[in-house]
Amino acid sequence: MSQPVAEEEVFDANPAGHMLGAEGNAALVEVIQARLNTMIGKSSGFVETLPAQIQARIQALQDLQESHDEHESEYQKELKALQAKYDALYAPLYEERKAIVNGEKEVPAPKEAEGKAKEEEGVPAGIPEFWLGVLRANRVIGESLSEKDEEVLKHLTDISVAELAPEADEDGDEIGGFKLIFHFSPNPFFDQPTLEKTYYIYEEDGEPMLHRAEGTKIDWATGKNPTVKVMRKKAKPGKGGRGTAPKMLTKLEPVPSFFNFFTPPQEPEEDEEIDEEDLEELRNALEEDFEIGETIRTRIIPHAVKWYTGEANEDDEDDDEDDDEDDDVDEDDDEDDDEDDDEDAADEKEIKQALKGGEGDKGEKPPECKQQ
Amino acid sequence: MSQPVAEEEVFDANPAGHMLGAEGNAALVEVIQARLNTMIGKSSGFVETLPAQIQARIQALQDLQESHDEHESEYQKELKALQAKYDALYAPLYEERKAIVNGEKEVPAPKEAEGKAKEEEGVPAGIPEFWLGVLRANRVIGESLSEKDEEVLKHLTDISVAELAPEADEDGDEIGGFKLIFHFSPNPFFDQPTLEKTYYIYEEDGEPMLHRAEGTKIDWATGKNPTVKVMRKKAKPGKGGRGTAPKMLTKLEPVPSFFNFFTPPQEPEEDEEIDEEDLEELRNALEEDFEIGETIRTRIIPHAVKWYTGEANEDDEDDDEDDDEDDDVDEDDDEDDDEDDDEDAADEKEIKQALKGGEGDKGEKPPECKQQ
Numbered sequence: 001m002s003q004p005v006a007e008e009e010v011f012d013a014n015p016a017g018h019m020l021g022a023e024g025n026a027a028l029v030e031v032i033q034a035r036l037n038t039m040i041g042k043s044s045g046f047v048e049t050l051p052a053q054i055q056a057r058i059q060a061l062q063d064l065q066e067s068h069d070e071h072e073s074e075y076q077k078e079l080k081a082l083q084a085k086y087d088a089l090y091a092p093l094y095e096e097r098k099a100i101v102n103g104e105k106e107v108p109a110p111k112e113a114e115g116k117a118k119e120e121e122g123v124p125a126g127i128p129e130f131w132l133g134v135l136r137a138n139r140v141i142g143e144s145l146s147e148k149d150e151e152v153l154k155h156l157t158d159i160s161v162a163e164l165a166p167e168a169d170e171d172g173d174e175i176g177g178f179k180l181i182f183h184f185s186p187n188p189f190f191d192q193p194t195l196e197k198t199y200y201i202y203e204e205d206g207e208p209m210l211h212r213a214e215g216t217k218i219d220w221a222t223g224k225n226p227t228v229k230v231m232r233k234k235a236k237p238g239k240g241g242r243g244t245a246p247k248m249l250t251k252l253e254p255v256p257s258f259f260n261f262f263t264p265p266q267e268p269e270e271d272e273e274i275d276e277e278d279l280e281e282l283r284n285a286l287e288e289d290f291e292i293g294e295t296i297r298t299r300i301i302p303h304a305v306k307w308y309t310g311e312a313n314e315d316d317e318d319d320d321e322d323d324d325e326d327d328d329v330d331e332d333d334d335e336d337d338d339e340d341d342d343e344d345a346a347d348e349k350e351i352k353q354a355l356k357g358g359e360g361d362k363g364e365k366p367p368e369c370k371q372q
Numbered sequence: 373m374s375q376p377v378a379e380e381e382v383f384d385a386n387p388a389g390h391m392l393g394a395e396g397n398a399a400l401v402e403v404i405q406a407r408l409n410t411m412i413g414k415s416s417g418f419v420e421t422l423p424a425q426i427q428a429r430i431q432a433l434q435d436l437q438e439s440h441d442e443h444e445s446e447y448q449k450e451l452k453a454l455q456a457k458y459d460a461l462y463a464p465l466y467e468e469r470k471a472i473v474n475g476e477k478e479v480p481a482p483k484e485a486e487g488k489a490k491e492e493e494g495v496p497a498g499i500p501e502f503w504l505g506v507l508r509a510n511r512v513i514g515e516s517l518s519e520k521d522e523e524v525l526k527h528l529t530d531i532s533v534a535e536l537a538p539e540a541d542e543d544g545d546e547i548g549g550f551k552l553i554f555h556f557s558p559n560p561f562f563d564q565p566t567l568e569k570t571y572y573i574y575e576e577d578g579e580p581m582l583h584r585a586e587g588t589k590i591d592w593a594t595g596k597n598p599t600v601k602v603m604r605k606k607a608k609p610g611k612g613g614r615g616t617a618p619k620m621l622t623k624l625e626p627v628p629s630f631f632n633f634f635t636p637p638q639e640p641e642e643d644e645e646i647d648e649e650d651l652e653e654l655r656n657a658l659e660e661d662f663e664i665g666e667t668i669r670t671r672i673i674p675h676a677v678k679w680y681t682g683e684a685n686e687d688d689e690d691d692d693e694d695d696d697e698d699d700d701v702d703e704d705d706d707e708d709d710d711e712d713d714d715e716d717a718a719d720e721k722e723i724k725q726a727l728k729g730g731e732g733d734k735g736e737k738p739p740e741c742k743q744q
Binding site for chain 1: 418419423424425426428429430431432433434436437439440443444446447450451454458461462465468469472473479480481495498499674675676677678680681682
């Protein structure tokens with residue numbers, strides 16, 4: 001929050017010129033600077049308190065900034081056009097992938113396997129449970145899958161992404177973003193053919209900011225909701241007469257589930273109080289939610305088959321091979337040492353992967369934890 | 373880490389065709405699936421255990437993936453060219469900014485201020501302490517500045533960025549990245565004209581990953597190092613003879629300082645042990661370090677004058693104005709309510725800013741906390 005500068009606090013750095021003799025100058029500059037130090041970056045009004053010559057220089061910088069920002073806005077346009085061009089190239093590949101995965105398009109068996117393929121009668125169409133396999137292969141998402149989740153995700157036939165055309169909201173901000181669409185075959189869990197998760201994003205001073213996230217409300221069939229478990233307990237005694245069976249109360253308790261992804265954490269209402277700890281928790285939850293969305297959009301959808309086959313995790317195996325080579329060379333090492341090496345290699349790998357740093361495209365920034 | 377699959381664990385999903393009668397098929401598919409479920413994404417060898425027809429379909433997906441990846445690699449090239457084009461447009465603007473800030477280029481005073489400007493004799497050249505003001509205006513960096521840091525940063529004359537041309541390392545990985553260059557005028561703190569911080573980044577399966585960060589070792593003049601404080605304590609008694617003055621020991625203790633940015637956290641050596649807690653701490657430190665570097669590169673350098681004047685933080689003020697308008701309308705509100713509203717608005721703002729979510733350019737990803 002910027003501190004409003006009280007009128008009497010504004011130091012008049014533009015007094016009559018005769019006060020600015022050469023000798024008093026150094027001291028004056030120091031006083032100006034000391035006062036400005038508490039104001040720089042906090043109020044757009046402090047520039048007016050500077051000597052006219054310095055104001056003119058700042059004005060020149062602002063003109064340069066304007067040229068820069070015009071270029072930057074052109075860059076954003078060109079970048080969007082570039083992305084659209086490649087999205088159009090990817091689209092038919094994703095369509096064909098979907099058709100093959102779901103058995104809508106058959107693939108001729110390669111010559112050398114033709115004999116075998118003919119013998120295999122009754123092989124199911126497409127690649128059964130392909131997308132469940134894809135999601136399971138990603139460590140974070142995979143670990144979030146309960147047994148009940150997996151039963152539902154066996155019916156997942158595709159994940160697609162749609163960019164949102166920016167629209168002005170009530171404040172005049174342009175809100176864009178993207179929507180993840182989970183496609184399902186008919187299943188006993190819900191009737192909806194697609195479940196969606198939408199991230200609304202706006203730009204602030206050239207920076208993308210998450211506005212909010214929304215998910216499809218899932219109409220779970222009775223008893224099929226994997227995000228809750230049914231708790232039954234006896235009603236408190238005294239409600240029924242003596243000798244009657246105790247009344248049973250049913251309560252739904254939330255449990256961890258992948259499908260909680262469709263009920264993203266919400267910012268508190270304007271009139272809601274929230275303490276520092278809850279805010280921190282909310283911030284983490286929102287970040288994690290956004291990270292999973294980004295992972296699905298930028299890593300899983302474009303490279304789905306690599307996740308399914310394990311190629312997306314192949315680098316781990318390269319490491320293993322390296323370790324093996326080391327072991328071959330250092331034949332003096334006893335077994336304990338080898339184990340230590342393996343653990344360290346695992347740790348190191350984990351650190352590198354913790355650090356998946358982006359070069360961060362100009363104007364398209366990674367999510368950050370704090371206002372900087 | 374991928375689990376190596378032991379030979380006897382591999383389920384033979386390709387037995388002789390006569391075992392695959394239509395009736396036994398559903399059950400068999402289930403058994404295959406159950407075994408594969410533990411293998412998908414973990415080993416690139418499991419595909420060979422699938423029926424030949426399904427293998428052919430996966431091969432078709434892999435061919436599609438290859439087409440996709442060729443497009444993706446073209447996209448990366450076009451993106452780099454686009455960035456280079458705009459970097460070339462920005463460069464002369466940054467040069468001119470540097471010249472004005474440091475008084476190497478004078479700016480004519482605007483007509484209306486000409487009289488005033490003439491009267492102001494002895495106004496210092498350029499915009500004194502411009503970059504200190506810029507850094508102070510950014511909340512995270514500003515809060516990290518000690519009084520000693522600020523004395524040094526008064527001599528900061530520019531911050532520039534240089535992209536690193538990718539070079540192959542010993543493993544054949546292409547390592548690129550970027551270098552932040554802090555330019556200083558001659559000063560009593562160190563003789564180096566520039567201090568640098570370099571982030572080395574490599575790509576893994578189309579994903580940028582931080583390889584390591586390096587900073588200039590600063591040759592601080594004696595007693596001028598803001599990253600340490602001198603601790604003096606008496607030596608343990610018994611070292612000097614009776615009656616002699618106790619010997620004083622001098623110890624340098626690290627203290628928080630902006631200049632610790634030039635000694636980034638380091639990954640442990642391969643043969644070093646590290647426990648889970650230290651690893652988490654290291655991960656956070658590395659992420660924070662990278663975030664500050666990214667902020668300087670993508671937000672501060674391109675928009676320096678906006679930080680200096682406070683415009684970069686102006687959105688906070690917009691919020692304040694909105695609140696004021698609300699207050700005018702809700703005249704029934706008592707003062708306490710108004711204060712609550714203000715606090716909530718601040719909280720809400722903080723959340724939004726916590727969520728600075730990027731749309732994440734294809735192939736250029738935000739840093740993430742975990743391997744996904």
